[in-house]
Amino acid sequence: MAFSTRRRPENAAGDVYVDATCIDCATCRWMAPETFASAGDQSAVHRQPETEAERHRALMALVACPTASIGTVAKHPMEGVLAAFPDPVTAGVLHCGYHHEGSFGAASYLVVRPEGNVLVDSPRFAKPLVRRLEELGGVHTMFLTHRDDVADHARFAAHFGCERVLHAGDVHGDLHAVERTLEGVDPIRLADDLLAIPVPGHTRGSTCLLWDQRVLFSGDHVAWSAELEQVYAFRTACWHDWDVQTASMHRLADHPFEWILPGHGRRCTFPRDEMRTRILDVAAWMERR
Ligand code: SF4
Structure with a gap:
């Protein structure tokens, strides 16, 4: 208050x-x-x-x-x-709102899909939101992009019985309890429409989630900068290794998508070809930093 x-x-x-x-x-x-x-x-x-x-x-x-x-x-x-959350962003994707101080206010998203909804990173475990998530079909999978934006993950897992997915490089403390860990830097297919793309750099285990070859949930790997008007990576908030993050950005350009929905920073959308060019541009910019 x-x-x-x-x-x-x-x-x-x-x-x-x-x-x-x-x-x-x-x-x-x-x-x-x-x-x-x-x-x-x-x-x-x-x-x-x-x-x-x-x-x-x-x-x-x-x-x-x-x-x-x-x-x-x-x-x-x-x-x-209160009823306006989760807030639609693009077809099948909603912004949960109810940001958590424990993840420094990172955004969390819900993907609504017949095979089971995916909660990307953790909002606050607030009753009005939990009720709305129940009405929307609950949470089948909780995808954690990296160790910093996990907030109330344990409460969501306990309530919805969902499987939490996190890269092994970011497992520590109570995250040892996650149900599934990912390994390596090669993309991992979680379902026909879901691809986990490890992007180490911001943290050792940072991983993007690509849904429907259209929407990239990028955690803190990449976002839009309103000030610079470009796709951007946070040099001063790189906790693991900038060169490794730069290499991850180059690899990310191999994947087609139209949306970047980050934990921090602004979201953006461009046609696939333009998005690829912008990802390669930010990778080149990172090499000069
Ligand atoms: S910047 Fe964040 S913490 Fe500050 S008022 Fe806005 S939402 Fe709240």
Whole structure:
């Protein structure tokens, strides 16, 4: 719960505000850019919502915020906002919202498929979300892209009885309990429509999940940079080996996809040929870093 007594002075005057507990995860900025922006090393409201649609997106960001750092002066009915998650992104893929502080606010996604739904990385184990996941058919598989974005994985596994999948290179602590570990750097077919692509670098066991030859869940391996307007990799948040991550980026260009849905950073979509060119461009850029 945000506190008006801790309201940041950088906020525009009015109903919606960010308080001083913001951890600068950027979630509100990509979910509701018409309302939230960067101000110093935290977020703030740069313009108050002016339409119902803008208010709805701002309140969705309030729900998604991992640290409950967004507040409103007025009371708003929240039923419709809570029911808006998971939020459709593209056919068959939904953004779970309810980001977790333990994964520094990383995004989590649900793939809805007849063979069983896949939860990619872990949102907060929040009752409204869990109920919606049940209504959507539950969780068959929980794919963990890397060790940092696992948050409430144990609670989801216990509740849904799902199989957790993680690369062996990232197994540590309570992650020893995951049901399936992946090995090596060669792609691993999990199902006709699901391909695990190991991309070591950000962490030793980072692995992307490619669904339907269309959507790449990239963890923290690759994302879109709104500032640079390019597909991007996080040099200052590379915890294992930058050269290894660069080699992984070159290999990723072998796979066709149209969407990048990352844990951190912005999502993006391009036609397959253009996406491949952009992946090769970022690999070349990484070689110069
Ligand atoms: S979602 Fe919350 S923690 Fe993340 S940048 Fe916005 S206010 Fe800060």
